[in-house]
Amino acid sequence: MTGERVYLERGSSFVTLEEQGDAIERAFGQIDGTSRRRIVATGAGEAATRLADEVRRLESKGYRVGRHHAELEAAIVAQPADPTPRLVFADWLLERHDPRGELITRMAAGVAVAGHIATFAYHLAPPWMARVSLAWHLGFVRAIAFRSGDDTKLLPRLLRHPSLMVLEKLRLPPLNATEAEQVRRALERRPASLRRIDAD
Numbered sequence: 364m365t366g367e368r369v370y371l372e373r374g375s376s377f378v379t380l381e382e383q384g385d386a387i388e389r390a391f392g393q394i395d396g397t398s399r400r401r402i403v404a405t406g407a408g409e410a411a412t413r414l415a416d417e418v419r420r421l422e423s424k425g426y427r428v429g430r431h432h433a434e435l436e437a438a439i440v441a442q443p444a445d446p447t448p449r450l451v452f453a454d455w456l457l458e459r460h461d462p463r464g465e466l467i468t469r470m471a472a473g474v475a476v477a478g479h480i481a482t483f484a485y486h487l488a489p490p491w492m493a494r495v496s497l498a499w500h501l502g503f504v505r506a507i508a509f510r511s512g513d514d515t516k517l518l519p520r521l522l523r524h525p526s527l528m529v530l531e532k533l534r535l536p537p538l539n540a541t542e543a544e545q546v547r548r549a550l551e552r553r554p555a556s557l558r559r560i561d562a563d
Contacts, residue, residue, distance in 0.1 A: 367411070369418055369485040370461070371426040378426060380417055382410045387417065418485060422523065429486050429525045430461045436528060439503075443529045443556045446471065449501045462486050463525070467502030487526055491517065498532075506532035512542040518549040529556045536563050 368381040372394065379390040385405055392398030405413045418428070432455055438448035449467050456464025462483035469476050476499070480487045488497065488504075494514045498506040504527045509515050515538065521527055530553075538546065550560075 367414060367485060369414065369428060370430065371418070371421050371428050372431055373421075373424070373426040376426075378421055380414055382414055385410055387414055389417075415490075418489075422520075427523070427525060429463055430456060430459050431525070439529055440554065440556055443531060446501055449503075453502065463502055470499065470501050489524075492521070492524075492526075495521070503527070503529050505530070506534070508534035509536050512536050512538045515542050515546050515549075518546060519552075522549060522553060528554060530554055531556055532559045532561070533557060534561045534563070538562075 368379065371378045371380075375394050375396075377390075377392065377394050377398075381388045381390075383402070385408070387403045387405060387410055388400060389403055390398050390400045403413070422428070432452065435448065435452040435455060439452060442448055450471060453464045453467035453471075457468070458464075462479065463486060466476055466479055466483075466487060469479060484490060494517060495510065496508040497504045498508075507521065507527070507530065515535065522530070535546065550557075
């Protein structure tokens with residue numbers, strides 16, 4: 364049985380991870396170049412956990428989930444209110460079977476997207492993102508709100524995820540001194556699009 368499939372990129376390298384029953388198939392190599400495959404066996408029922416751990420490990424090494432196009436992404440960041448760059452990016456992603464392309468086009472057409480986001484969770488909203496409130500707009504998260512100060516430790520990971528590349532608004536709960544310092548450090552690498560930070 365085939366389960367979740369996650370594609371990640373770092374520079375000119377890629378890794379694809381796919382659940383295959385109680386194993387994970389890993390493909391890796393150079394984008395538009397040669398690649399290799401191998402099967403990583405797991406214990407019964409452990410493939411999903413192993414997949415999540417491997418995605419996190421690769422993210423810590425600089426890999427980013429999804430397909431990336433520097434020029435198109437820069438156009439979206441530069442014009443967050445203009446739908447045109449997002450729709451151009453959607454066409455490029457659709458040609459490469461990246462689920463964000465369909466998410467952008469569905470949102471632009473006013474079609475329900477909850478099922479699509481759930482199906483392609485790693486690419487769009489991994490399970491750990493359920494700890495914060497997300498407001499979506501044309502394929503990307505426009506605003507996030509934290510429910511507790513403890514959850515603000517997720518902020519560095521949130522800001523690295525491609526779904527938040529044009530984040531505009533952040534709402535923070537009451538914070539203790541440690542949490543406030545963690546948030547301050549995380550926001551040193553905030554996206555240029557983040558112009559509003561509200562605190563309760």
